[in-house]
Amino acid sequence: MLRELVHRVANNFATVAALIRAKANLVGDAEAKAVLNEAIEQVSVMARVHRRLHVGDKDVALDSESFVRELCADLKASMARGRPVSIECVAIRRPLLLAHAIPLGLIVTELVTNTLKHAFPDCRRGTVRVRLEGSNGGLRLTVEDNGTGFESHGRANGRGQGQALLRALSQQLGGCLEFKSTDRGSTFRLDFPHSEAADPPAPARLRIATPLMPT
Numbered sequence: 001m002l003r004e005l006v007h008r009v010a011n012n013f014a015t016v017a018a019l020i021r022a023k024a025n026l027v028g029d030a031e032a033k034a035v036l037n038e039a040i041e042q043v044s045v046m047a048r049v050h051r052r053l054h055v056g057d058k059d060v061a062l063d064s065e066s067f068v069r070e071l072c073a074d075l076k077a078s079m080a081r082g083r084p085v086s087i088e089c090v091a092i093r094r095p096l097l098l099a100h101a102i103p104l105g106l107i108v109t110e111l112v113t114n115t116l117k118h119a120f121p122d123c124r125r126g127t128v129r130v131r132l133e134g135s136n137g138g139l140r141l142t143v144e145d146n147g148t149g150f151e152s153h154g155r156a157n158g159r160g161q162g163q164a165l166l167r168a169l170s171q172q173l174g175g176c177l178e179f180k181s182t183d184r185g186s187t188f189r190l191d192f193p194h195s196e197a198a199d200p201p202a203p204a205r206l207r208i209a210t211p212l213m214p215t
């Protein structure tokens with residue numbers, strides 16, 4: 001019964017993504033198209049999570065390794081298509097609960113999308129490295145690029161909702177997001193507690209991220 005429900009939710013998210021894609025194809029304006037494409041990626045994360053969920057006796061979880069790898073391959077095929085930017089991905093194999101998988105997937109999507117939008121202007125070549133590893137009993141996500149860094153174009157180069165989204169999602173994970181940028185690229189690192197038990201991260205364990213962007 002639960003398995004069937006999870007499957008249906010996955011199909012519903014896939015349908016929503018297809019509907020937005022159909023609208024994106026009708027839009028001529030490049031910026032509007034880009035915004036819709038980002039929304040498609042975000043909804044696709046939800047579909048992917050539900051498609052990969054295994055329904056166990058006590059919880060509903062998915063395998064972090066295939067989830068993060070597939071997500072990166074998908075971002076490469078969609079957001080980085082035709083660009084000389086490679087997306088490399090290494091991920092540890094751990095069961096990820098639904099409550100962790102959705103924020104983690106959305107964080108990877110936002111960070112990788114940001115590198116493609118901002119770090120490699122003018123068809124610049126580059127590499128984005130995504131790594132999920134064990135750290136201090138929890139998990140650590142690192143997204144690193146060898147692009148322009150933030151300094152080259154300052155903070156006011158876009159809509160900037162991504163920052164707020166990243167903070168909110170990191171809090172959902174009870175995690176701590178740190179950020180470093182030079183003229184040789186940027187690195188985001190998120191440490192978050194990981195439990196294989198059915199409980200989602202408790203709000204009491206939330207740690208607020210150190211400043212995400214340079215001030």
Ligand SMILES: Nc1ncnc2c1ncn2[C@@H]1O[C@H](COP(=O)(O)OP(=O)(O)OP(=O)(O)O)[C@@H](O)[C@H]1O
Binds near residue numbers: 118145158159160163
């Ligand atoms: N990897 C990166 N390399 C260089 N600059 C970056 C990178 N990530 C973000 N930035 C800079 O930080 C700014 C804020 O990022 P943020 O994700 O909040 O906004 P956005 O991507 O412009 O818009 P939105 O996320 O709302 O679609 C960007 O406009 C850009 O100038």
Ligand SMILES: [Mg+2]
Binds near residue numbers: 110113114161
């Ligand atoms: Mg962004």
